[in-house]
Each structure stands twice: as C-alpha cells, then as structure tokens.
Amino acid sequence: MTENYKKIIKIVKNGPFLVYGGIPLVKLIISSNDSNYPYEWIEKQVYPQLEEYALCRCGKSENKPFCDGNHEKFDFEGMETASRESYLSGAKEINGPELKLTDNRDLCNHAGFCNRAGGIDYLVLHSDDPKAKKIAIQIAGNCNSGRLVVWDKKTGKSIEPDFETSIAVTEEPDKGVSGPLWVRGAIPIESSNGDTYEVRNRVTLCRCGESSNKPFCDGTHIMIGFNDGDESILKE
Numbered sequence: 729m730t731e732n733y734k735k736i737i738k739i740v741k742n743g744p745f746l747v748y749g750g751i752p753l754v755k756l757i758i759s760s761n762d763s764n765y766p767y768e769w770i771e772k773q774v775y776p777q778l779e780e781y782a783l784c785r786c787g788k789s790e791n792k793p794f795c796d797g798n799h800e801k802f803d804f805e806g807m808e809t810a811s812r813e814s815y816l817s818g819a820k821e822i823n824g825p826e827l828k829l830t831d832n833r834d835l836c837n838h839a840g841f842c843n844r845a846g847g848i849d850y851l852v853l854h855s856d857d858p859k860a861k862k863i864a865i866q867i868a869g870n871c872n873s874g875r876l877v878v879w880d881k882k883t884g885k886s887i888e889p890d891f892e893t894s895i896a897v898t899e900e901p902d903k904g905v906s907g908p909l910w911v912r913g914a915i916p917i918e919s920s921n922g923d924t925y926e927v928r929n930r931v932t933l934c935r936c937g938e939s940s941n942k943p944f945c946d947g948t949h950i951m952i953g954f955n956d957g958d959e960s961i962l963k964e
C-alpha cells in the first residue's frame with residue numbers, strides 16, 4: 729500500500745496513465761495577448777481530489793480526461809517512442825549577456841508562447857535589457873513542454889517556476905483545440921517497461937493518442953483538431 733501514496737504516473741502498455749499519490753488535477757487554458765500570441769495560463773477548473781485515477785491516453789474516452797476503457801475497444805497502439813536521453817543532451821544553447829537558453833526541439837508541442845515580443849532567442853540575446861530578460865523568463869516558464877529552459881549566467885542555475893505538484897488538463901482556445909496533460913512539479917513518470925523518464929519540472933503528455941513522440945506531446949493534437957468535448961472552453 730505504501731507505493732500508492734507516492735506521487736508517480738505509471739504508463740500502462742497501450743492503455744492509460746495511472747496517477748498515484750493524490751496528485752491534484754486542474755484545467756488550464758491558454759490566454760492570448762492583444763497581438764494574439766499565447767501569453768499566460770488561466771485556471772478554469774479544479775477537479776475533485778482523488779488519491780488514484782486513470783487519465784485517457786488514447787483520445788477515445790467518452791469521459792475525458794479520465795479513462796473509460798475505450799483503448800481496448802479501439803485497439804490503441806501506445807508504443808513509447810520518445811528518446812530516453814536527457815533533456816540537455818538534445819538541447820542547443822543560445823548565450824545572451826545575462827541569460828542562457830537551452831532548447832530541445834524534440835519536445836516542442838507548439839503551444840506558441842515563445843513567439844511573442846520578438847521571440848525567445850531575440851529576448852535571450854538582449855537579456856541585458858531588464859524588460860527583455862523578464863519576458864524571456866516568463867516565456868520559458870510558460871513553455872509547458874519543457875522544451876525551453878533559461879539559465880542565470882551568474883549563478884549557472886536554471887530559472888524555473890515554483891509549481892505546486894499537479895497535472896493540468898490543457899485547452900488551447902487560440903487554436904480551437906484541446907491540448908496535452910501538463911505535468912508540473914517534477915512528478916516521476918514510469919514507462920510501461922518499468923524505466924523512469926528523466927524527472928523534470930515541466931513536461932507534457934499526449935492525451936490525443938496521435939503523438940509520434942509518445943508518451944510526450946509533439947503538437948499533433950493541433951493538426952488533428954483534438955477536442956475533448958469541452959465546447960464551452962473552446963469557444964471562448
């Protein structure tokens with residue numbers, strides 16, 4: 729029983745994400761600025777607290793975000809194809825005066841926060857400007873996939889949001905689609921073969937069933953117009 733109280737996400741082969749340890753589940757939507765660039769995350773819903781639950785990974789549940797067993801009916805093939813290498817081993821670096829950026833494109837889910845105010849690369853290259861530095865830090869923290877990380881060049885440390893451990897069901901009304909599961913606060917994710925992926929503060933898990941980088945989201949939900957049925961959110 730002890731294991732059930734440890735915070736962890738376990739992936740079932742061709743099945744759901746099993747969540748243990750009473751991890752809070754919320755719904756977050758992307759809010760855009762006046763120029764239509766994704767700007768911030770807004771909390772829309774807090775789900776009832778559950779000690780354990782199963783989240784749909786195939787995109788076919790009729791009770792999203794929870795699993796209803798439809799992965800079996802639809803013969804879901806959920807093979808985990810993501811690299812087991814570390815984030816940094818696949819990241820390129822951009823060095824600015826006060827900030828360094830590491831950017832692992834393999835993790836991109838196309839949320840699009842990085843494009844505003846001239847783009848994250850430009851902002852990091854001009855990080856001796858306090859305004860540019862502040863926006864670069866905001867953008868990286870909003871990058872739910874964890875593709876982007878900014879580092880303080882003086883201390884050599886990454887600058888990360890201080891998340892409460894939680895999972896966010898995301899919606900992207902700017903694109904008219906439902907987004908991935910945003911895993912926040914360094915929750916271990918165990919592969920269906922028992923390995924544990926690198927534990928990170930921010931990662932996104934595919935819940936549409938179509939990512940080519942499972943278990944992580946690769947943005948395919950946008951191309952397929954994934955909709956989890958929350959029309960009221962998507963129309964806002």
Ligand code: FES
Pocket residue numbers: 837907908909933934935936937938939940944945946947948949950
């Ligand atoms: S949720 Fe993004 S690719 Fe499936």
